Amino acid sequence: MEYQAAAFTFVKKGIYDFARKVPNDLRDHDTSGRISFSLRTRKAVLARARAARASRQLDEHWRVLRMQDMDLPGKHMLRIGPQTPAAVPIGVSQPQAADEPALTLSEAVALYLRLKGNNRPATFHRAAERSCGYVIDACGDKDITAYTRADANAFRDSLIARELSGSSITRVFGTVRSVINFAAAEVGITLTNPFAGVYYDRKAGVEDREPLGPEDVRRVQEKCRVADDEARWLVALVSDTGMRLAEAAGLHLDDIKLEGPIPHVVVREHPWRRLKTSSSARVVPLVGMSLWAARRVVAARADDRFAFPRYNKGDTTNANSASAALNKWMKPYVPDRCTMHSFRHSMRDRLRAVECPSDIVDQIGGWQTEGVGHGYGKGYPLEVLAKWLAATV
Structure with a gap:
């Protein structure tokens, strides 16, 4: 009895087989109109993996035949894995064997x-x-x-x-x-x-990333205030929040909360920008230059969903582009080996300098705090976080 088990596979006498029709425009390149061979396994999970691999190989082989000017690409991208003793040559029927190898x-x-x-x-x-x-x-x-x-x-x-x-x-x-x-x-x-x-x-x-000293931070912030444009608003926002650059660049306008007694930004996952870890989701108070930058962003972006549209023109936030451009701009104003990520290192040092408890530091920066007890409750309230962040400005 034969029946369909998965894409391009069927089962015959308990063994999975692969079968796929040759495209009409490539019939001259094949002795038959159908590619069929045994996948040499009784296990569905192996059959699906091997059938998917064989199908990708065929798609790439047919593409090459249509182009007629290139060999199969190298195996290093795993799009079309190479033939090995454990693999079955495409188009050659093999004896069915119930004793198959594990997995390549x-x-x-x-x-x-x-x-x-x-x-x-x-x-x-x-x-x-x-x-x-x-x-x-x-x-x-x-x-x-x-x-x-x-x-x-x-x-x-x-x-x-x-x-x-x-x-x-x-x-x-x-x-x-x-x-x-x-x-x-x-x-x-x-x-x-x-x-x-x-x-x-x-x-x-x-190379170890160097933190920025207080004078370096203030120097860059002053340059941001003078330039007063979208890219510099992003720098300023990062400088007094310690957010990762990608977190800040991928903010939605609704993530910036200026109303209420404590302005803050909500760091959460979006379809266009994932978060590095689960602990990265957090609320960060806005103080100093980060508050200035947030107000400038909201005033300028009333008709846009992104806080920084320059870096959100595609399906994903282009944090690499932001990093390259802003690091280049900052270079004359900061010590060697200092980058945008140095603001994050600096924020941890600035919080240490005001004797902020380490678990509050972790909550502000979105770092994982060790220990079972730290997984209980909702964390410190916004007022407490704001008090310690304000002490660093």
Whole structure:
């Protein structure tokens, strides 16, 4: 008995098969009008991952045939994984086997993104594809149970050869570990992840961000008041709130609350700008130059939903563009290695200087406070936060 199990798959005698019709305009390139072969698995989760991979391969192959001027792209982006002993050649019927391998790394990525990638930003997908693509480039697209510590060390050496900084290598290894651990758990495999605990210099190529001193902050704020334009309002808003640049650049006008006894800004997630962590959602009082900037923004943006439309012209807030432009503008007025993010470091120092309790500092900056007890209640009221922030101005 045959029946449809998932996109481009059906089950025959308990084994999943792949089948897809060849487009009419490409019939001359194929001996038949239908691509069909065994996926060599009885498990639905593996069949879906392998069918999705095969379908992407076919789409890319057909695109290449239509262009007639290029080979299949490199495997490093995982759009069309390379052929390996564990993969089935497209268009060749294979004997059905109930004893299949676990998952290749490219299949693990497809599974990971299908189950965890919903409603996640494009950067989440790119990070998984790029990081695991680096592994495939260095070690091949193996069964996830076949990778060894030697492979992990070779992978580390390849990242160092790419001149990635220690922090970037840490992020890449973290993503690879997450993909392998998730896929292994999903299909019921027990393994020791060889990409865990690999040694490398985590500080290599990493420069510490310097905080801005009080005089530097005041100098930049004065330049903002003189320029009095949208970009400088953004700088001023960040300078006395300690918000991340992306948080401030992605504000909706409704997030700025100037009415009432304590003006404040509401930092919350929007479709165009996600927050870094769950603790990043918070309310921050407006004092000093941040209050000046917020009033200027509201007065100028009565007919716009964004507080800073310059950086919200597409589907997502362009915080990178804001960072590049504002860091360049600030450079003559601040010490070396100081950037827009330095305001965030400075805010923590400014709150320390007035002996603000650390859990209040964490609430103002949206940092995670350690300890079970800190998860209870709603946190400090706005009046308390405003009192401590006002003391820093």
